[in-house]
Amino acid sequence: MLFNVERDLGDLIEGYLIPDGFSDHPSIIVSGIEGILARLTCDQYREAVVESGRHGTGLVGFRIDNSVVADLAQREILGVHDAKSGLLIYRRIPASNRKSLKIVRLETQIVPATRLDRFCSEGFQYELHSAERFGHETTLQAFHLDTLDSVYISGRLLLKNYEAFLDRGFQAVALLTExxxxxxxxxxxxxxxxxxxxxxxxxxxxxxxxxxxxxxxxxxxxxxxxxxxxxxxxxxxxxxxxxxxxxxxxxxxxxxxxxxxxxxxxxxxxxxxxxxxxxxxxxxxxxxxxxxxxxxxxxxxxxxxxxxxxxxxxxxxxxxxxxxxxxxxxxxxxxxxxxxxxxxxxxx
Known part of the structure; x- marks a missing residue:
């Protein structure tokens, strides 16, 4: 699964969500403090996605504006998730609470330390816990969210596949197990x-x-x-x-x-x-x-x-x-x- 938000102008958010299935119709859920605000089918055409053979119709882009979410520009807290998997695509959080860090926590136990992840990921604009559940491509996309400077990723990863990101601003942490x-x-x-x-x-x-x-x-x-x-x-x-x-x-x-x-x-x-x-x-x-x-x-x-x-x-x-x-x-x-x-x- 590939995804990203290309721009957030306050009253306009545009991005894309390319599903694993060639003919799948992706959709997103937009949520705020009060809960789900909108369910939206991705209907924006992306020619490059068709040309690369990644999707049949290329209708993988989404556009969120005031017609989708009222008072969009005034909402400091907002989440965009894949409707099928629940995967976080993008999140707004108040700038005053946001941590400008990129962290990958290597999980070394087969049972994930979920309490530790919930605690450590507070204040990050993007988070992906237990990334191994989503596969290599989705995890790699999370590392590639280059428009964000606030990212927390954890998982029982084969870290050699992501080592290059340690030269691109990510800091790695790990608690090793006997x-x-x-x-x-x-x-x-x-x-x-x-x-x-x-x-x-x-x-x-x-x-x-x-x-x-x-x-x-x-x-x-x-x-x-x-x-x-x-x-x-x-x-x-x-x-x-x-x-x-x-x-x-x-x-x-x-x-x-x-x-x-x-x-x-x-x-x-x-x-x-x-x-x-x-x-x-x-x-x-x-x-x-x-x-x-x-x-x-x-x-x-x-x-x-x-x-x-x-x-x-x-x-x-x-x-x-x-x-x-x-x-x-x-x-x-x-x-x-x-x-x-x-x-x-x-x-x-």
């Missing part, structure tokens, strides 16, 4: 996924994770023997879901790509470009770093909740050789990151 704890969390999510749909997972995640969900459906997190057996019998598609996910997020460009020990140095090198890096073993470092960046009290910044069941499962996983093999590269990465955090610098 590898065995994240493995325990992933197995827990896979077990749950086998029984009920999980709203925080996108379509691509569901496709990739389904074989692993079926494999771990009956595993007992409280039993080292059950975990050991499940890991030992896991086929390649299942093993890949648990294989050094942190290192892969920093060096891979596709979910199918694998990593080697040599990639750890490249992962640390990319992490060294982050503005704020923290580790869940010492979360206060992350809190203070983000607080300084956002100009907000460190004690107000919410951290992801740690769960005793997962901590206990992580202890069991540490005793299983098959688990160590799966997260071997993340363990090396984690060791050097903790060491770097202690001395205050990253070296690959």
């Amino acid at each position: 590898p065995y704890y994240e493995m325990a969390a992933r197995i827990f999510v896979l077990k749950k996924m086998a029984r009920v749909p999980l709203s925080f997972l996108g379509d691509r995640d569901r496709l990739i994770l389904t074989p692993a969900a079926e494999h771990f459906a009956d595993v007992d997190l409280h039993s080292e023997a059950s975990l050991k057996s499940a890991l030992k019998k896991a086929p390649p598609k299942v093993r890949s879901v648990l294989t050094s996910p942190m290192t892969r997020q920093l060096v891979c460009t596709t979910p199918e790509q694998f990593v080697t020990k040599a990639d750890v140095a490249a992962a640390i090198e990319l992490l060294s470009r982050f503005t704020v890096v923290g580790h869940d073993s010492e979360p206060s470092l992350f809190q203070f770093g983000v607080a300084e960046l956002l100009g907000r009290p460190a004690e107000d910044i919410p951290l992801p909740t740690r769960h005793r069941v997962l901590e206990e499962a992580a202890v069991r996983l540490r005793e299983i050789p098959a688990a160590e093999t799966l997260v071997e590269h993340d363990l090396i990465f984690d060791h050097y990151v903790r060491q770097a955090l202690r001395v205050g610098s990253f070296e690959s």
